[in-house]
Amino acid sequence: MNLKYLWVYSAADEATVAWHERLLRRRQARGYDVRNFCNTPLAMNRRWLPFPELDQRWRQGDSFLMQMYSDLTKTLEDRNVLILYNGANLHPEFVRSIRSVLKVYTCGDPESAHILSEPLAPAFDIHFVNQMSEVERFKSWGLSKVKFMPLGSIATEDDVCDVSDYQIRDKSARSIPIILCCEYSPWRREKLDVLSRSFPEAFIAGKGWPRGIISNEEMQVRYKASRIGWNIHNSTGFNFRTYELAAHGVMQLCDNKSDLPCIFNVGREVVGFDSLAECIELTRYYLAHPAEQQEIAVTGWRRWRADYTPDAVWERLTKDIEAEFVLRRQDVVVTKQEVFHIELKLRRHVRAVRPREMIRHLIRCGLDRFPRIKDALRRVRHLLVAQVCNKP
Helix, strand or coil, X not given: CCCEEEEEECCCCHHHHHHHHHHHHHXXXXXXXXXXXXXXXXXXXXXXXXXXXXXXHHHHCCHHHHHHHHHHHHHCCCCCEEEEECCCCCCHHHHHCCCCCEEEEEECCHHHHHXXXXXXXXXXXXXXXXXXXXXXXXXXXXXXXXXXXXXXXXXXXXXXXXXXXXXXXXXXXXXXXXXXXXXXXXXXXXHHHHHHHHCCCCXXXXXXXXXXXXXXXXXXXXXXXXXXXXXXXXXCCCCCHHHHHHHCCCEEEECCCCCHHHCCCECCCEEECCCHHHHHHHHHHHHHCHHHHHHHHHHXXXXXXXXXXXXXXXXXXXXXXXXXXXXXXXXXXXXXXXXHHHHHHHHHHHHHHHHHXXXXXXXXXXXXXXXXXXXXXXXXXXXXXXXXXXXX
């Protein structure tokens, strides 16, 4: 099935934009008809907006948001499928105005669910979540077409073309015993302090650490030279690091042990732990048993090559989307006429909301300039509230 895709993504920096553009070229080279659109433009400071702020901007007819939606609408012409990657910045009312495409939502951030996924996801047709624990949460919102989709790695096969079975087992190539590249964040600081004190030989980098942030290029070089990698998550679920360590041939010691079997064979492709004491014990064990550590690292790397490269995850995603198209028995595209009507709705929305917001702004400014009037109105309001509350 030759579907036409629009990949809409959030990017906080130019490096992430470049990564998505690189993936676009790989997908197009494999024969897919796909376009990219970044929904965090420079005019919006490359931010994904929590829903309260997104909703406020929508209700105010924010010029930057409306321009981004207008640009996105033009890009939609002749597409069959819209995929929102990262699950942010598309207001549900705008999404519902788009009728002729299959609207796909992908996300998986448990900490941000109430200000990201919960208000946005219902406007989409099908949902792919990156964390197994989020499947039931999405279903609890009344969404029926919810499926787990692994996040996959940032690294492509080209990035790790020098990693091999031999390189992983070569002690001279793997001179770093333990590696951890993550932020020294408050919610996991206690665990990180214990690990760093227990293993001073570990290479640790990231925001808040003495070594500081290292570039992606240096991180890849360090991973390829490492034997064991710790992975400590913020809460539940799996981050990019879960797949990056496997991609670079590093044996991973990962928390969230209960969910690990969803993506790896625990004990053969990855090692999980439930407590910090268990992590320390396992780290010491595998440092003392390099043959076992190397075998797990090689097996995990092979699993990544089979299932978790960016290309493999894309193939899995599009296969499921095509299956949904078969069930729906539809093959419609966004026409020029629909693009015109969506943009017309945006203009009408702006014309409807901006006069109200302008009046509110003028009133607020006026009250700020005349504090006596503001205080008098506040006293009147308090008196009215008191009278209502004292009524029998």
